[in-house]
Amino acid sequence: xxxxxxxxxxxxxxxxxxxxxxxxxxxxxxxxxxxxxxxxxxxxxxxxxxxxxxxxxxxxxxxxxxxxxxxxxxxxxxxxxxxxxxxxxxxxxxxxxxxxxxxxxxxxxxxxxxxxxxxxxxxxxxxxxxxxxxxxxxxxxxxxxxxxxxxxxxxxxxxxxxxxxxxxxxxxxxxxxxxxxxxxxxxxxxxxxxxxxxxxxxxxxxxxxxxxxxxxxxxxxxxxxxxxxxxxxxxxxxxxxxxxxxxxxxxxxxxxxxxxxxxxxxxxxxxxxxxxxxxxxxxxxxxxxxxxxxxxxxxxxxxxxxxxxxxxxxxxxxxxxxxxxxxxxxxxxxxxxxxxxxxxxxxxxxxxxxxxxxxxxxxxxxxxxxxxxxxxxxxxxxxxxxxxxxxxxxxxxxxxxxxxxxxxxxxxxxxxxxxxxxxxxxxxxxxxxxxxxxxxxxxxxxxxxxxxxxxxxxxxxxxxxxxxxxxxxxxxxxxxxxxxxxxxxxxxxxxxxxxxxxxxxxxxxxxxxxxxxxxxxxxxxxxxxxxxxxxxxxxxxxxxxxxxxxxxxxxxxxxxxxxxxxxxxxxxxxxxxxxxxxxxxxxxxxxxxxxxxxxxxxxxxxxxxxxxxxxxxxxxxxxxxxxxxxxxxxxxxxxxxxxxxxxxxxxxxxxxxxxxxxxxxxxxxxxxxxxxxxxxxxxxxxxxxxxxxxxxxxxxxxxxxxxxxxxxxxxxxxxxxxxxxxxxxxxxxxxxxxxxxxxxxxxxxxxxxxxxxxxxxxxxxxxxxxxxxxxxxxxxxxxxxxxxxxxxxxxxxxxxxxxxxxxxxxxxxxxxxxxxxxxxxxxxxxxxxxxxxxxxxxxxxxxxxxxxxxxxxxxxxxxxxxxxxxxxxxxxxxxxxxxxxxx
Amino acid sequence: xxxxxxxxxxxxxxxxxxxxxxxxxxxxxxxxxxxxxxxxxxxxxxxxxxxxxxxxxxxxxxxxxxxxxxxxxxxxxxxxxxxxxxxxxxxxxxxxxxxxxxxxxxxxx
Numbered sequence: 001x002x003x004x005x006x007x008x009x010x011x012x013x014x015x016x017x018x019x020x021x022x023x024x025x026x027x028x029x030x031x032x033x034x035x036x037x038x039x040x041x042x043x044x045x046x047x048x049x050x051x052x053x054x055x056x057x058x059x060x061x062x063x064x065x066x067x068x069x070x071x072x073x074x075x076x077x078x079x080x081x082x083x084x085x086x087x088x089x090x091x092x093x094x095x096x097x098x099x100x101x102x103x104x105x106x107x108x109x110x111x112x113x114x115x116x117x118x119x120x121x122x123x124x125x126x127x128x129x130x131x132x133x134x135x136x137x138x139x140x141x142x143x144x145x146x147x148x149x150x151x152x153x154x155x156x157x158x159x160x161x162x163x164x165x166x167x168x169x170x171x172x173x174x175x176x177x178x179x180x181x182x183x184x185x186x187x188x189x190x191x192x193x194x195x196x197x198x199x200x201x202x203x204x205x206x207x208x209x210x211x212x213x214x215x216x217x218x219x220x221x222x223x224x225x226x227x228x229x230x231x232x233x234x235x236x237x238x239x240x241x242x243x244x245x246x247x248x249x250x251x252x253x254x255x256x257x258x259x260x261x262x263x264x265x266x267x268x269x270x271x272x273x274x275x276x277x278x279x280x281x282x283x284x285x286x287x288x289x290x291x292x293x294x295x296x297x298x299x300x301x302x303x304x305x306x307x308x309x310x311x312x313x314x315x316x317x318x319x320x321x322x323x324x325x326x327x328x329x330x331x332x333x334x335x336x337x338x339x340x341x342x343x344x345x346x347x348x349x350x351x352x353x354x355x356x357x358x359x360x361x362x363x364x365x366x367x368x369x370x371x372x373x374x375x376x377x378x379x380x381x382x383x384x385x386x387x388x389x390x391x392x393x394x395x396x397x398x399x400x401x402x403x404x405x406x407x408x409x410x411x412x413x414x415x416x417x418x419x420x421x422x423x424x425x426x427x428x429x430x431x432x433x434x435x436x437x438x439x440x441x442x443x444x445x446x447x448x449x450x451x452x453x454x455x456x457x458x459x460x461x462x463x464x465x466x467x468x469x470x471x472x473x474x475x476x477x478x479x480x481x482x483x484x485x486x487x488x489x490x491x492x493x494x495x496x497x498x499x500x501x502x503x504x505x506x507x508x509x510x511x512x513x514x515x516x517x518x519x520x521x522x523x524x525x526x527x528x529x530x531x532x533x534x535x536x537x538x539x540x541x542x543x544x545x546x547x548x549x550x551x552x553x554x555x556x557x558x559x560x561x562x563x564x565x566x567x568x569x570x571x572x573x574x575x576x577x578x579x580x581x582x583x584x585x586x587x588x589x590x591x592x593x594x595x596x597x598x599x600x601x602x603x604x605x606x607x608x609x610x611x612x613x614x615x616x617x618x619x620x621x622x623x624x625x626x627x628x629x630x631x632x633x634x635x636x637x638x639x640x641x642x643x644x645x646x647x648x649x650x651x652x653x654x655x656x657x658x659x660x661x662x663x664x665x666x667x668x669x670x671x672x673x674x675x676x677x678x679x680x681x682x683x684x685x686x687x688x689x690x691x692x693x694x695x696x697x698x699x700x701x702x703x704x705x706x707x708x709x710x711x712x713x714x715x716x717x718x719x720x721x722x723x724x725x726x727x728x729x730x731x732x733x734x735x736x737x738x739x740x741x742x743x744x745x746x747x748x749x750x751x752x753x754x755x756x757x758x759x760x761x762x763x764x765x766x767x768x769x770x771x772x773x774x775x776x777x778x779x780x781x782x783x784x785x786x787x788x789x790x791x792x793x794x795x796x797x798x799x800x801x802x803x804x805x806x807x808x809x810x811x812x813x814x815x816x817x818x819x820x821x822x823x824x825x826x827x828x829x830x831x832x833x834x835x836x837x838x839x840x841x842x843x844x845x846x847x848x849x850x851x852x853x854x855x856x857x858x859x860x861x862x863x864x865x866x867x868x869x870x871x872x873x874x875x876x877x878x879x880x881x882x883x884x885x886x887x
Numbered sequence: 888x889x890x891x892x893x894x895x896x897x898x899x900x901x902x903x904x905x906x907x908x909x910x911x912x913x914x915x916x917x918x919x920x921x922x923x924x925x926x927x928x929x930x931x932x933x934x935x936x937x938x939x940x941x942x943x944x945x946x947x948x949x950x951x952x953x954x955x956x957x958x959x960x961x962x963x964x965x966x967x968x969x970x971x972x973x974x975x976x977x978x979x980x981x982x983x984x985x986x987x988x989x990x991x992x993x994x995x996x
Contacts, residue, residue, distance in 0.1 A: 001971075005947035005968065013945070023953075024941075027914060027963045030956075031933060034915040058934050066934065070941035 050823020093191030104416020108370035109423030129209025170314020256549030273384035330739035381473030411464025533686035554705025576623035584686035631681030642706030796883025816868035911966035
């Protein structure tokens with residue numbers, strides 16, 4: 001039971017320390033008294049006996065300390081003493097303490113928030129069974145066009161997926177997921193709602209290890225073309241069905257067709273993103289002719305690796321199958337290879353790189369914050385030089401002195417860390433809600449790991465900020481202060497050099513941040529001002545879908561479209577109306593391969609040419625002001641059976657009809673009704689997405705009547721386009737009250753949404769860079785003020801001896817601008833490297849953009865000059881008499 | 888010749904434990920007893936004695952109790968714990984080995 005006795009002892013020593021001190025004194029006095037008695041017995045006088053006893057006893061204080069040091073908790077006691085001392089010194093200079101704590105709060109808060117996001121998005125494994133063995137599989141084309149943007153993960157064709165699954169053995173199982181969208185109504189057709197959905201093969205949920213919260217998941221027999229099973233996500237279940245479990249087994253209507261709810265997914269399941277409202281079986285509702293195709297790419301594939309097989313081996317089997325499929329489908333766009341991708345990266349998609357860059361930016365800011373606090377601490381160390389020297393002379397060990405100073409920086413960082421965590425709670429929330437592209441946004445919150453990270457940051461920052469000043473201010477040279485005459489400044493020179501060095505590093509890092517922010521911002525401005533190829537001002541856009549049940553024939557679809565166009569064109573304020581499958585800048589709207597009848601057949605191994613596909617009514621181009629280059633637009637006669645016409649974009653004409661007139665030529669689209677289309681016109685290029693290169697585009701007449709889903713409307717107005725949105729919706733409701741309308745936005749808003757990512761990261765990096773600049777300016781100001789204060793008497797003598805004010809001004813100004821200049825040069829050099837890292841995020845901006853580099857240099861020098869001007873001005877106004885009397 | 892009270896490093900603990908084996912004692916008495924038994928050869932300095940007592944107490948080998956001394960004053964009496972007895976045996980054995988070894992070397996020459 002010795003450990004128990006020890007523990008008891010320890011606790012007692014901890015809680016009854018003061019009592020123990022008194023007891024120790026009693027014990028020692030008892031000893032001395034005995035000695036005195038013995039001495040008296042030996043014949044000494046009272047006084048003699050006392051002195052003799054004390055002599056034998058030695059130094060009572062030392063003895064007490066020695067006995068004391070045998071107790072437990074000595075280090076804790078020392079720590080407490082250091083903390084008490086540090087708190088006292090910090091309170092004595094509240095300005096310094098507040099500034100440092102605020103700086104550290106900001107830096108630690110920002111770093112913690114970003115780490116929270118990075119962890120949730122990139123690092124935390126998804127909550128599936130054994131997520132380490134899950135991998136996404138994509139098709140991978142070898143041609144240079146597919147690889148030009150460095151991102152080559154092509155979605156998978158249904159027949160490829162079924163062949164992979166049937167013919168390979170390296171994976172336990174594979175499941176396919178496809179995008180879908182439904183018009184959801186109740187059993188009696190009430191409350192239409194456009195919902196995002198996914199089709200998942202029946203084995204998906206068992207493979208991921210996701211059980212249904214209520215009911216069950218899909219069965220194999222339900223995963224067929226006419227399958228009508230549906231699973232609700234928890235969100236939809238709570239929101240639309242009030243969490244009533246009796247919905248399971250009942251029916252809902254999707255696009256007017258009855259589906260049976262078989263189960264509800266658990267609340268935590270928000271894969272692939274929280275916007276998905278319901279799931280249907282993978283095959284359910286697919287057009288039958290699509291299933292056997294190897295070149296209809298629309299699925300993502302999740303696979304679970306067998307534990308005893310390596311990814312490379314499992315993958316090589318799939319690649320072998322894929323390459324055979326590629327060879328069997330000559331010319332068709334069937335990829336040569338298969339590319340694996342981690343499931344986390346797959347979700348993070350476009351945000352991974354911006355996130356990492358932001359993380360770097362925030363780390364730079366933290367470094368700058370630490371350097372700033374270090375700088376302030378060096379200044380304080382200088383002010384307290386004499387005190388340190390005296391403590392050292394009285395026997396304080398160097399480590400004790402360093403520990404004392406480190407405690408101070410630790411306290412600052414701890415307070416900053418506390419503030420930072422509070423700050424990051426708010427900031428993380430804000431980021432998760434503002435950054436729309438962030439996957440798994442619900443799962444982003446501060447938790448134990450994040451708090452641990454914040455603690456680690458606090459200690460790192462404390463070491464970074466405290467160690468250098470502590471070491472420098474406790475060196476041997478300190479004792480020189482005691483010998484030095486009060487007027488010499490030589491002892492402080494090395495310290496000034498240290499401060500200038502710190503400042504140079506700080507400014508260099510700031511420059512890197514500023515350049516990064518400048519480049520991102522410039523690229524964003526470029527993106528904003530890209531010419532889309534059509535009119536963008538005063539355009540209202542909205543999307544609608546016609547339920548297939550109700551609009552079963554092309555005639556019915558055309559009747560609706562034409563009635564709608566007529567009503568909208570008659571609206572006061574509407575100058576022109578365009579109706580099509582998608583609008584410029586609103587993203588990918590499908591692509592197809594084609595052949596040109598009049599051209600010789602392709603050489604073996606050559607892939608079929610490929611173009612984006614769009615559908616447009618006759619007024620589409622003129623309403624959007626897309627110019628006609630040759631030929632004609634569609635007319636209202638290009639409809640139904642007479643719709644075999646096609647309009648191509650300028651890019652397509654230049655690429656595939658070089659030096660010939662495409663009008664009158666015939667394009668054959670094997671995948672689309674396997675039909676021939678006569679080219680009737682060539683129109684100007686439009687961008688399908690801002691920031692992406694122009695793609696060849698084909699337009700079909702929408703009046704052929706088959707398009708029911710994803711109809712886009714654009715209404716050009718004279719004034720504020722949003723003002724017309726309610727009348728437009730009223731017109732739609734007048735035609736069919738059950739039609740849901742979605743994404744009612746101005747075209748500029750719609751494009752802005754697609755730029756959200758770029759704008760968000762550019763703005764955040766700019767914010768970090770501005771803060772860093774502010775910190776650097778404060779640092780510069782502090783150092784220079786300190787230097788001027790140090791040199792007061794020297795400047796006084798100079799002025800007394802006849803130096804001109806301007807000379808003094810120049811002297812001090814140059815002293816301050818030198819570190820700024822050095823920092824700028826180092827920073828610019830480092831930026832050249834850093835800029836290459838973000839090259840892939842830049843649009844229309846070179847990484848070494850001279851205007852950004854020039855602007856940053858000018859800004860920095862300007863800020864540095866302002867920061868230096870105040871102390872320099874003060875120095876030049878110095879009254880020599882006062883300066884010389886000061887000491 | 889060195890001072891007679893120079894103690895071989897680490898033996899003070901052994902001496903204290905051994906002294907406390909028979910009865911609880913206070914610090915002054917422990918010092919006196921060691922001096923007496925060693926025939927006035929070993930004189931324990933207070934500067935070593937009290938830190939050592941406190942260290943042994945922290946380690947749970949001895950425990951302390953305040954009680955009335957022979958002169959009627961309150962004094963801190965140390966006594967051996969069970970663990971202390973075990974430690975005493977171990978250190979005694981150690982000492983026997985060590986002194987025998989030193990003896991061997993010294994008498995050999």
